[in-house]
Amino acid sequence: MSASRRVLIVDDEKGIREALKQVLEYEEIEVAVCASGHEAVRVYPDFQPHLVFLDVKMEGMDGLETLKRLRELDPHAQIVMISGHGTIQTAVEATQLGAYDFLEKPLDTDRILLTLRNALQHVVLVSENVRLKQEVHSHHEIVGSSKAIRQVIALVEKVAPTPARVLITGENGTGKELVARAIHALSPRASGPFIEVNCAAIPTELIESELFGHVKGSFTGAFADRAGKFELADGGTLFLDEVGDMSLSAQAKVLRALQEGVISRVGSGKVLPVDVRVVAATNKRLEDEIREGRFREDLLYRLNVVPIDVPPLRERRGDIPQLAQHFSAELMKRGGLAAREIEPAAVQRLAAHDWPGNIRELRNAVERLLILASGDAVTESDVERLVGTGGGGRGTGAGTANADWLRSGTFEEFKQAAERAFLLGKLQAYDWNVSETARTLQMPRSNLYKKIERYGLAREA
Numbered sequence: 001m002s003a004s005r006r007v008l009i010v011d012d013e014k015g016i017r018e019a020l021k022q023v024l025e026y027e028e029i030e031v032a033v034c035a036s037g038h039e040a041v042r043v044y045p046d047f048q049p050h051l052v053f054l055d056v057k058m059e060g061m062d063g064l065e066t067l068k069r070l071r072e073l074d075p076h077a078q079i080v081m082i083s084g085h086g087t088i089q090t091a092v093e094a095t096q097l098g099a100y101d102f103l104e105k106p107l108d109t110d111r112i113l114l115t116l117r118n119a120l121q122h123v124v125l126v127s128e129n130v131r132l133k134q135e136v137h138s139h140h141e142i143v144g145s146s147k148a149i150r151q152v153i154a155l156v157e158k159v160a161p162t163p164a165r166v167l168i169t170g171e172n173g174t175g176k177e178l179v180a181r182a183i184h185a186l187s188p189r190a191s192g193p194f195i196e197v198n199c200a201a202i203p204t205e206l207i208e209s210e211l212f213g214h215v216k217g218s219f220t221g222a223f224a225d226r227a228g229k230f231e232l233a234d235g236g237t238l239f240l241d242e243v244g245d246m247s248l249s250a251q252a253k254v255l256r257a258l259q260e261g262v263i264s265r266v267g268s269g270k271v272l273p274v275d276v277r278v279v280a281a282t283n284k285r286l287e288d289e290i291r292e293g294r295f296r297e298d299l300l301y302r303l304n305v306v307p308i309d310v311p312p313l314r315e316r317r318g319d320i321p322q323l324a325q326h327f328s329a330e331l332m333k334r335g336g337l338a339a340r341e342i343e344p345a346a347v348q349r350l351a352a353h354d355w356p357g358n359i360r361e362l363r364n365a366v367e368r369l370l371i372l373a374s375g376d377a378v379t380e381s382d383v384e385r386l387v388g389t390g391g392g393g394r395g396t397g398a399g400t401a402n403a404d405w406l407r408s409g410t411f412e413e414f415k416q417a418a419e420r421a422f423l424l425g426k427l428q429a430y431d432w433n434v435s436e437t438a439r440t441l442q443m444p445r446s447n448l449y450k451k452i453e454r455y456g457l458a459r460e461a
Contacts, residue, residue, distance in 0.1 A: 005120055006030045008049035010040040010066065011082070012058045016107070020053060023109055027116070037061030041069050044077075051100075051119045056083035056090060064093060071098045078119050082107065142178050143326045144319035148311040152179065159306045160186035165258070167243075167303045168281040170310030172430045173358035176281040177241065179310055183279055184237040192236030197229050199250075200242035200433040207250045209266050212257075218267020230263045233276045243303065244284035244295060245435055251296045254278075258302045278303065283436065313355040313362060320351040320362065327366040337370045345380040353387065357429030364428060420455040423448070432459045 007029050009020050017033045024031050032047045034040040038061055040054070052070065056063035063081060070077050081094045084105035091102040100122065101115050142153055159166055160183045168176045177196065184194045202210050209219070213228030229238060240246070246254070257263050258278060262271045280303045289295035313320065324347055331337050342350075346369075355361050365387045373382040430437045434452075438445040451457075 005051075006032070006047060006049045007116070008032050008034065008040065008044065008047055008052045010034045010037065010052060010058075010063075011055040012036060013055070016055070016082075016105070020107070020112070023112060024116070027113065029116075037063070037066030037069070040066055041073070044070055044073055050078065050123050051116065052077065052079040053103075054079050054081055056081055056094070064090075064097060067094060067097050067099060078123055080115055080119060141326070142175065142182055143323050144316060145322065146316040146318045148316045149319060152308060152310055153182075155306070155308050156182050157186065159183065159308075161188065163277060165277070165303055165305045166279045166308055167286075167300075167306075168279065168308045168310060170281075170283065171312045171358055172283050172433065172436065173360035174310040174312055175359045176283075176310055177239065179308060180237070180239045180241075180279045180281060184239075184277075187237065187277070189236050189277055193233055194237050194239065195229050195233035196239045196241060198241045198431075198433075200245035200435050204247045207247055208253060211250060212253060212263045212265055214266035215268045218265075222267070225265070228263070228265065230257060230274050230276055231272065234274050236276070238276045238278050240278060240280040240303075242282055242433055242436075243280040244282040244286055244289055245433070248294070248296065251299050255296065255299045255302060258299075283433075313358045317351050321347045323359065323362055324350055324366055327363045328370060331367050331370055337367075340370050340373060340376060340378055342366075342369070342378040343380065346378045346383045349380050349383040350387070357425075360431065361429055416455075419451070420457070423451055423455065424457055427452075427457065427459075 005028075007024050009017050009024075009031060010033075011017050011020070012035050014035070017035070021031045021033055032043060032049065034043055037058055040052070041061075044052075054063050054066060054070075058066070061069075063083070067079055067081065070079060075098075077098070078100045079098070080101045080103060081091075081099045082103045082105060083090065094102055100119050103111060103115060142149065142156075144150075156179060166180075166183060168179050170176050180196075181194060184190060197210060199207060209222075209226070209228065211228050211230055213226050213231055214222050215225050216222055240254075253263070257274065257276070261275065262273050264271055286295050286300050286304075290297045290300065324342055328340070328342055332339055350362070350365070357364075368386055369378045369382055372386055373379070375382075426437050426441060427434070430440065434448055435445055438448045441448070
């Protein structure tokens with residue numbers, strides 16, 4: 001054990017305090033002692049112990065009241081109760097108030113050290129869990145202070161605590177998934193699963209199996225029973241991304257699940273109850289899809305209880321400096337990139353760009369600048385060279401006719417490199433929605449799939 005670990009001993013018997021202190025200091029633990037509950041409440045905030053040994057029966061403020069007060073000061077406080085008059089009722093009450101363990105006097109040294117090691121290990125795990133949650137929150141944080149994004153955040157805060165279904169609309173790359181995750185995180189279901197399904201990325205013939213699961217032998221390749229996303233999201237939130245690309249047959253089953261709270265696996269007549277909050281997102285106008293017969297009107301009414309429209313980046317340019325700083329800090333911390341400042345003129349150049357790929361394109365650009373900038377800081381010329389000029393045009397992305405393209409040995413190799421970079425940029429801009437990318441490029445989807453395979457294009461993790 002390390003001297004960096006701190007333990008607070010609270011007992012009105014001097015002999016117990018001194019004996020415990022001697023045992024703990026031998027284990028290189030930093031120790032503070034208190035003779036009363038009132039003194040412990042005063043000492044705790046400054047000493048910030050990793051563990052407290054707290055006597056139950058003390059004059060004045062007793063151990064259970066002290067336990068309650070310490071847990072109010074620090075909800076994560078790790079407290080081991082010690083008593084010479086231990087009863088089951090007292091132990092149960094202490095546990096209900098948040099005690100980690102309960103020891104009886106006379107104290108056994110081996111038991112003390114075992115409890116100490118277990119409790120300190122638990123402290124490490126709790127601390128690591130909090131850190132990981134903070135990292136996840138930072139990674140999925142909605143960044144910005146513009147009026148447009150503040151309106152989105154205000155809507156999220158209002159709807160999240162309710163059971164209402166939400167339909168999130170907006171262009172590709174605007175951050176619809178972040179909004180969905182924020183709704184889940186602020187909801188009573190936050191401790192449950194958050195399950196995402198990209199309806200556009202799953203072949204039509206497999207979407208029902210993906211959503212509702214299947215039984216063995218229900219179709220070719222169904223070698224075993226498999227739970228679907230609705231089952232996996234039970235007790236939590238199911239995020240149906242690009243819901244406008246879902247087949248009509250799958251839409252009918254989703255409608256039933258929303259109406260009746262039950263699903264059936266493909267190939268099974270057995271009905272399974274599910275408790276799922278559905279949040280959906282799309283970059284399409286579903287009213288137009290309804291007129292074209294591609295989307296069910298009754299499903300839209302079920303999904304669109306509360307609509308949230310996420311603005312494109314060009315309508316919230318004031319957030320670009322804050323976003324660039326956020327992505328820069330995140331990438332340097334998580335991606336292991338060298339620390340580089342983005343100069344004010346470079347930020348202004350980024351803010352002048354239209355960003356048709358929205359937040360996702362900006363993040364990719366910031367990462368590219370941090371990797372390829374020529375000096376210790378990212379300059380305006382770096383932005384022009386690596387991203388492109390702003391003000392209504394879009395840069396050529398990772399290419400800008402440098403490096404890989406110029407190294408092409410023949411004109412045919414150059415054309416292939418250019419086509420690869422162009423398709424990769426488009427797929428990233430449309431969040432790898434192959435159907436939407438193919439429509440935008442006026443290319444048959446089958447052709448796009450062939451080119452993806454030919455060039456070995458793959459979505460970044």
